[in-house]
Amino acid sequence: MKSFILAADVGGTNIRTALLNKEGEVLRSLKRPTLAQRGREALINRLVQMFNDTLKEGGVGLNEVRGIGVGFPGPMDVERGIVFNPPNLKGWQEVPLKDVLEKEMNRPVVLENDANAAALGEYWKGAGRGTGSLVCLTLGTGVGGGVVLDGKVWHGAKGIAGEIGHMTLVKNGRSCGCGNRGCLEAYGSSRGVIATMQELLERHRIKPKEAITVEAMGKWARAGDSGLGGLAQRAIREAGISLGIAIANVANLLNPEIFVLSGGVTNLGEYLFGPLRDEVNKRALPKAVEGLKIVKAVLGDNAGVTGAARALLLRSGRS
Amino acid sequence: MKSFILAADVGGTNIRTALLNKEGEVLRSLKRPTLAQRGREALINRLVQMFNDTLKEGGVGLNEVRGIGVGFPGPMDVERGIVFNPPNLKGWQEVPLKDVLEKEMNRPVVLENDANAAALGEYWKGAGRGTGSLVCLTLGTGVGGGVVLDGKVWHGAKGIAGEIGHMTLVKNGRSCGCGNRGCLEAYGSSRGVIATMQELLERHRIKPKEAITVEAMGKWARAGDSGLGGLAQRAIREAGISLGIAIANVANLLNPEIFVLSGGVTNLGEYLFGPLRDEVNKRALPKAVEGLKIVKAVLGDNAGVTGAARALLLRSGRS
Numbered sequence: 001m002k003s004f005i006l007a008a009d010v011g012g013t014n015i016r017t018a019l020l021n022k023e024g025e026v027l028r029s030l031k032r033p034t035l036a037q038r039g040r041e042a043l044i045n046r047l048v049q050m051f052n053d054t055l056k057e058g059g060v061g062l063n064e065v066r067g068i069g070v071g072f073p074g075p076m077d078v079e080r081g082i083v084f085n086p087p088n089l090k091g092w093q094e095v096p097l098k099d100v101l102e103k104e105m106n107r108p109v110v111l112e113n114d115a116n117a118a119a120l121g122e123y124w125k126g127a128g129r130g131t132g133s134l135v136c137l138t139l140g141t142g143v144g145g146g147v148v149l150d151g152k153v154w155h156g157a158k159g160i161a162g163e164i165g166h167m168t169l170v171k172n173g174r175s176c177g178c179g180n181r182g183c184l185e186a187y188g189s190s191r192g193v194i195a196t197m198q199e200l201l202e203r204h205r206i207k208p209k210e211a212i213t214v215e216a217m218g219k220w221a222r223a224g225d226s227g228l229g230g231l232a233q234r235a236i237r238e239a240g241i242s243l244g245i246a247i248a249n250v251a252n253l254l255n256p257e258i259f260v261l262s263g264g265v266t267n268l269g270e271y272l273f274g275p276l277r278d279e280v281n282k283r284a285l286p287k288a289v290e291g292l293k294i295v296k297a298v299l300g301d302n303a304g305v306t307g308a309a310r311a312l313l314l315r316s317g318r319s
Numbered sequence: 320m321k322s323f324i325l326a327a328d329v330g331g332t333n334i335r336t337a338l339l340n341k342e343g344e345v346l347r348s349l350k351r352p353t354l355a356q357r358g359r360e361a362l363i364n365r366l367v368q369m370f371n372d373t374l375k376e377g378g379v380g381l382n383e384v385r386g387i388g389v390g391f392p393g394p395m396d397v398e399r400g401i402v403f404n405p406p407n408l409k410g411w412q413e414v415p416l417k418d419v420l421e422k423e424m425n426r427p428v429v430l431e432n433d434a435n436a437a438a439l440g441e442y443w444k445g446a447g448r449g450t451g452s453l454v455c456l457t458l459g460t461g462v463g464g465g466v467v468l469d470g471k472v473w474h475g476a477k478g479i480a481g482e483i484g485h486m487t488l489v490k491n492g493r494s495c496g497c498g499n500r501g502c503l504e505a506y507g508s509s510r511g512v513i514a515t516m517q518e519l520l521e522r523h524r525i526k527p528k529e530a531i532t533v534e535a536m537g538k539w540a541r542a543g544d545s546g547l548g549g550l551a552q553r554a555i556r557e558a559g560i561s562l563g564i565a566i567a568n569v570a571n572l573l574n575p576e577i578f579v580l581s582g583g584v585t586n587l588g589e590y591l592f593g594p595l596r597d598e599v600n601k602r603a604l605p606k607a608v609e610g611l612k613i614v615k616a617v618l619g620d621n622a623g624v625t626g627a628a629r630a631l632l633l634r635s636g637r638s
Contacts, residue, residue: 075606084606133476147572149473156574157452160606163571168564168602171489180567180602245487248499250572252482253466255475283487283499287394287403287479 002066004058005312006051006107009071009114009304010043012036012088017050018305019058022066022313024125026302028058040091048104067108067316068101069308071117075160078315081111087177112311114304116153116162118297119146121307122260126299131257135250136297137164137243139265142177143185143192147254152314165189167246187242190214190265197235204231214264221271236271243272244279251280251288262297321385323377324631325370325426328390328433328623329362331355331407336369337624338377341385341632343444345621347377359410367423386427386635387420388627390436394479397634400430406496431630433623435472435481437616438465440626441579445618450576454569455616456483456562458584461496462504462511466573471633484508486565506561509533509584516554523550533583540590555590562591563598570599570607581616 004027009016011034018029030050036043047070055062074086081098101109112120119136128134128148138144143165147154154161165185166178173182174195186192194212201208208228210216220232247259265272273294281289299306323346328335330353337348349369355362366389374381393405400417420428431439438455447453447467457463462484466473473480484504485497492501493514505511513531520527527547529535539551566578584591592613600608618625 075604145572149468154468154573156607157576157611158574158606158609160604161572161574163574163604163607166571166602166604167568169487169490171560171564178604241490245490249486249568252485253464253480253569253572254473255477255480255482257476283485285394285479285482285485285497287477288475288482290477292476 002064004060004065005309006054006065006068007070007305007308007312008047008050008068009117009308010034010047010073011114012073015047015050016301016305017047017054018302018309019054019060020306020309024306024309026305028054029302029305030054030057031301036089040095043089044100044104047101051105062105062107065107067110067312068105069110069112069117069310069312070097070101071112071114071304071308072097073114076111076113078111078113078155078159081109083111108312108316110308110312110315112153112308113146113159113162115144116146116155117307117311118144118262118303119148119162119260119307120153120310121299121303121305122262122297123148123151123307124310125306126303127260127295127297128258133254133256134258134260135164135254135256136260136262137247139189139243139261139263141190143189149254153311164246164250167249169242169245184242184246188239188246188265192242193217193235193239193265193268196238197232200231200235206231214268218268218271221268233271236268237275239265240272240275241279244276245283247276247294248280248283248288251284251292255288257291258293258295260295260297262303266296321383323379323384324628325373325384325387326389326624326627326631327366327370327387328436328627329353329366329392330433331392334366334369335620335624336366336373337621337628338373338379339625339628343625343628345624347373348621348624349373349376350620355408359414362408363419363423366420370424381424381426384426386429386631387424388429388431388436388629388631389416389420390431390433390623390627391416392433395430395432397430397432397474397478400428402430427631427635429627429631429634431472431627432465432478432481434463435465435474436626436630437463437581437622438467438481438579438626439472439629440618440622440624441581441616442467442470442626443629444625445622446579446614446616447577452573452575453577453579454483454573454575455579455581456566458508458562458580458582460509462508468573472630483565483569486568488561488564503561503565507558507565507584511561512536512554512558512584512587515557516551519550519554525550533587537587537590540587552590555587556594558584559591559594560598563595564602566595566613567599567602567607570603570611574607576610577612577614579614579616581622585615
């Protein structure tokens with residue numbers, strides 16, 4: 001009877017909802033702006049509306065839905081379904097989102113951190129399909145991470161495991177939003193690679209006519225080795241090296257089968273992945289790189305909802 | 320009937336064997352030099368002799384022994400029971416130690432990496448008793464590590480997980496025995512803390528009359544803040560900071576309940592642990608340090624055999 005799963009991936013900019021079958025295929029999906037500034041109540045109402053619209057578009061009744069998986073930003077208590085103070089959403093201190101949504105939707109709800117949901121999605125239906133252990137890095141404005149061991153997200157004692165973005169790479173390095181210095185996020189995120197580019201431009205007294213974005217940097221790098229192109233290649237290589245050091249460290253510690261990288265920064269292609277892989281091979285122990293795969297994510301915008309649906313399937317029996 | 324377990328902890332210097340009950344109590348133990356230079360055959364014969372002597376001393380027959388757990392250095396395939404090329408033992412390329420010992424002893428044998436065995440021992444009967452997840456660092460000549468999640472050692476895809484000692488802390492830092500630069504091991508091991516002390520002594524043109532050892536450094540540090548004592552305090556603090564950065568990184572990634580530190584370097588006490596804890600609190604995310612324990616190991620020389628016995632109990636059903 002209950003052959004469908006509703007899923008959501010709530011981001012600072014957009015909300016995505018989807019209807020999936022138990023095999024993890026996305027049958028229908030919707031994407032609407034989060035409008036986070038309108039506050040908590042408005043966001044929850046919007047999410048409920050999107051769930052109902054997704055069902056309607058899919059021609060599926062709520063009675064055919066097994067449950068709802070929700071990927072949500074920031075730290076949370078996945079067991080109790082409580083969201084703590086996500087950095088990109090204001091007014092969300094200790095919200096019992098699972099209970100709230102269960103009352104609204106009358107279906108079991110399972111929460112998962114958004115980076116963990118993306119990791120679980122890629123593990124289940126994406127680049128990590130068929131592997132035993134996976135570490136996912138999401139290279140966007142920040143660097144998110146998720147660790148999947150033996151098919152399950154490793155949450156840790158307080159539910160915050162997977163925070164690879166805040167690995168210290170440089171003792172007295174760049175300030176990071178978390179309050180620490182020298183975090184991977186300050187070097188390997190889009191903000192990080194842009195900051196490195198700005199440093200190089202200042203040092204070489206070059207002022208590009210365009211805004212410095214990851215897209216522009218990719219374009220400059222592909223255009224050639226000299227001038228702006230050479231600097232872009234160098235800045236991207238630096239980000240690749242930082243990511244490579246962090247991945248080597250995680251490879252030595254967890255020895256996963258695969259690293260899956262997603263997010264806008266991965267569009268920098270081999271300018272990023274080349275130095276990244278070289279650094280991993282140089283630094284990680286031989287056994288840790290034996291057969292190790294480092295690949296781009298394949299599910300794109302569907303990773304979060306797919307993983308949230310998987311989290312529902314894995315955990316709904318216990319909740 | 321079979322209420323006892325034999326266990327061994329094979330090190331580069333000593334072999335320890337023990338007879339334990341199923342509750343993990345060490346009933347008898349023996350310690351003899353490894354004499355690794357005499358080669359593989361001699362070591363295996365020695366180990367078998369020690370197992371038999373341990374049984375005799377304990378007044379227990381082989382028919383009362385459920386199986387044998389062996390902690391062994393270096394990388395290995397725990398499933399197949401094959402030892403690969405341990406760095407401190409020559410002539411051990413791809414040795415099927417499990418099969419060899421099972422033939423000699425006529426009992427099921429389970430192998431475990433020595434650092435993992437120590438971690439599992441501390442988890443089961445030591446400082447980590449009653450916790451859900453533990454990371455162990457052994458600070459000796461090198462830095463070993465073991466990761467215990469939900470009561471089991473996490474081995475990873477190729478069995479080498481837990482190698483925290485080879486986390487890169489300084490991009491172009493000190494050379495490490497593994498071929499990489501800037502590894503934790505080059506700063507947080509006894510060799511690392513001694514190297515830092517030597518650098519400080521050279522810079523200050525001080526020549527101590529005694530050999531520079533971890534014990535001597537502890538003595539100098541306790542004697543006072545000036546001269547040799549001040550430099551020793553500073554060198555130990557540097558090691559504590561390096562260990563703190565690595566532990567913060569692991570806390571963010573795995574969010575374990577407890578870190579357990581063992582090995583000679585931990586005898587440097589608060590000169591080491593003070594800066595170490597400060598660094599963790601400064602760098603790790605607040606949720607990662609909430610309730611986090613960082614403590615000294617309590618089982619001493621028994622950690623390895625206790626963990627090896629636990630590995631036997633956990634895995635003998637499957638082997």
